[in-house]
Amino acid sequence: MTAQSVIQVRDLVKRYDTKTALAGVSFDVNAGEILGLLGPNGAGKSTSMKILTTYLSATSGQIKVDGIDLAQDPVKVRAMLGYLPESTPLYTDMVVRDYLVYVGEMRGFDKATCAKRLAEVAATVGISDVLGMVIGTLSKGYRQRVGLAQAMLHNPKILILDEPTSGLDPNQIVEIRNLIRDLGKNHTVILSSHNLAEVRQICDRIVIIHRGKVVADGTLDELEGRVAHTHHLVVSLASTATAEAVTKGLGGLPQVKTVTVSHTAAHPVAHTTYEVEADADVRTQIATWAQQQGHTLVELRRKSADLESIFQSLTLEA
């Protein structure tokens, strides 16, 4: 499957007076994916998003959205994008419905279209029950939903969400992450975060920005593969063979360094779990071997505790 790039960012440079916030940032966003812009505070995530959404102009560089050059036709590009800024500038003394009608009017909607979109979007983000409430009385999680509704009212195909869970409590974070994942089914999404766990949970691909530069770009698997020289795999097998025999078999596969038994379980199916250290990602070889040996694969995965170290090594070495 070839991924279709819907946003192309090329050599983006942004200087604020003497401060260089972006020093030549390039990345692509593929149609339908949830892309995470990950980086420590001050890396340049918000600046990239503000330029993408035409709130700021770049010092140099080029952005194309759906083939349209942002500098040539910012109005058309803006119509394709929905933007949730980091601190949503909501009018706290307005009633939710009135605020969204106001946003719709700013977008040039007629009354009927506005009412229709408002109802649709409210249902999508789960605010139908609070449309009559004053924004300032809502919890932060609900305010963030109202912010999302604002971003989606004009039915954009791309959503740009700047630190969408910052300032929320743990329950609200889970709810908003789930909501973003749902929105990702029908939209291309770019979100920024300084939280590794968040990006890992929500995103299909990650672009790591550090000091105004892209230091890594890939799927989680690709990034982990790039940094981790040793691959840690977890293999669970149901088999009539002894654990010793299985350990020996696994240990005999090319590039496998060590095999240890970590766990045996009786339920729901009797199986033994092995931890395998290898010089490469040998999951395919293990699956083929298991099939040939007549073992049933209960689980086969890479241990994924490595993102933290990837992030550290990438942002330290840059």
Ligand code: ADP
């Ligand atoms: P992030 O979103 O990754 O935290 P930002 O894009 O907000 O990072 O900031 C990138 C860099 O640009 C930081 O060093 C920040 O201090 C600087 N910066 C951001 N906005 C301004 C501004 N309006 N004036 C001067 N410097 C700025």
